[in-house]
Amino acid sequence: xxxxxxxxxxxxxxxxxxxxxxxxxxxxxxxxxxxxxxxxxxxxxxxxxxxxxxxxxxxxxxxxxxxxxxxxxxxxxxxxxxxxxxxxxxxxxxxxxxxxxxxxxxxxxxxxxxxxxxxxxxxxxxxxxxxxxxxxxxxxxxxxxxxxxxxxxxxxxxxxxxxxxxxxxxxxxxxxxxxxxxxxxxxxxxxxxxxxxxxxxxxxxxxxxxxxxxxxxxxxxxxxxxxxxxxxxxxxxxxxxxxxxxxxxxxxxxxxxxxxxxxxxxxxxxxxxxxxxxxxxxxxxxxxxxxxxxxxxxxxxxxxxxxxxxxxxxxxxxxxxxxxxxxxxxxxxxxxxxxxxx
Numbered sequence: 192x193x194x195x196x197x198x199x200x201x202x203x204x205x206x207x208x209x210x211x212x213x214x215x216x217x218x219x220x221x222x223x224x225x226x227x228x229x230x231x232x233x234x235x236x237x238x239x240x241x242x243x244x245x246x247x248x249x250x251x252x253x254x255x256x257x258x259x260x261x262x263x264x265x266x267x268x269x270x271x272x273x274x275x276x277x278x279x280x281x282x283x284x285x286x287x288x289x290x291x292x293x294x295x296x297x298x299x300x301x302x303x304x305x306x307x308x309x310x311x312x313x314x315x316x317x318x319x320x321x322x323x324x325x326x327x328x329x330x331x332x333x334x335x336x337x338x339x340x341x342x343x344x345x346x347x348x349x350x351x352x353x354x355x356x357x358x359x360x361x362x363x364x365x366x367x368x369x370x371x372x373x374x375x376x377x378x379x380x381x382x383x384x385x386x387x388x389x390x391x392x393x394x395x396x397x398x399x400x401x402x403x404x405x406x407x408x409x410x411x412x413x414x415x416x417x418x419x420x421x422x423x424x425x426x427x428x429x430x431x432x433x434x435x436x437x438x439x440x441x442x443x444x445x446x447x448x449x450x451x452x453x454x455x456x457x458x459x460x461x462x463x464x465x466x467x468x469x470x471x472x473x474x475x476x477x478x479x480x481x482x483x484x485x486x487x488x489x490x491x492x493x494x495x496x497x498x499x500x501x502x503x504x505x506x507x508x509x510x511x512x513x514x515x516x517x518x519x520x521x522x523x524x525x526x527x528x529x530x531x532x533x
Contacts (some may be wrong), residue, residue: 346408
């Protein structure tokens with residue numbers, strides 16, 4: 192098991208390296224860049240030479256006048272710049288040209304809030320989906336099963352951003368409150384305190400429900416189908432014939448066997464939650480990395496966009512790692528090493 196764990200950790204390194212190459216290529220695909228466009232705008236407006244000199248400084252600092260290979264190596268920290276080796280792997284996320292600030296300062300608390308929302312959404316999905324999926328499978332064709340099936344189809348068919356707008360409208364019209372944002376206005380740009388944390392918790396409930404609705408619905412359907420398949424197998428009938436209590440037989444065998452796809456979906460669920468939270472963050476005015484990413488891509492603010500994409504990629508790779516390790520622990524039938532079966 193330890194060897195498998197180390198192997199999976201080592202696999203993550205080249206995976207992230209390949210993702211960084213693809214990310215850099217993608218953000219370089221549009222013609223021009225932010226500095227070139229901004230320089231032309233300054234020239235047309237007759238701005239001072241000092242502003243243009245600053246742009247030229249950034250161009251030289253980040254090798255924007257060099258080959259794409261050197262730009263990538265400088266961004267990652269494999270190639271020394273004016274300040275020596277300083278790049279993504281050293282913790283230097285580069286400069287946001289649109290904000291004229293380091294990327295770390297622009298992002299601020301947004302990374303932590305984004306992680307908190309996505310992690311809470313995944314917990315919400317599993318906490319809600321697991322008991323409902325088990326109930327629907329063990330009480331097939333009951334009124335409750337039909338009811339949860341209907342709710343599941345509605346959850347799958349309703350876009351997250353549409354549900355967010357509906358909740359915004361009804362909360363404002365019927366209750367006179369705004370559910371936008373992640374905290375009260377008085378706590379914005381203020382140091383963290385217990386009151387601020389409670390304000391974040393109160394405002395986080397609606398976004399978590401909105402973002403997690405579709406994931407919960409699909410997870411319920413998947414767990415129900417897997418558990419129904421296990422309940423029809425011969426070993427369940429044998430357990431009943433031997434007089435094994437129903438609850439014990441259900442927990443020890445069918446539920447355990449049907450959890451494999453449930454656990455494996457952790458890696459797939461994380462990118463779905465992240466992609467779904469981008470539009471919801473814009474609708475609900477959430478201070479997360481989603482709106483910043485869209486703005487950076489639109490403005491060709493390449494270091495901001497590249498850093499955020501790498502952060503999201505890291506979350507996805509970590510999610511896949513967690514799901515693989517949990518599967519190996521849960522099901523001994525999963526072989527951890529290669530070779531022929533004896």
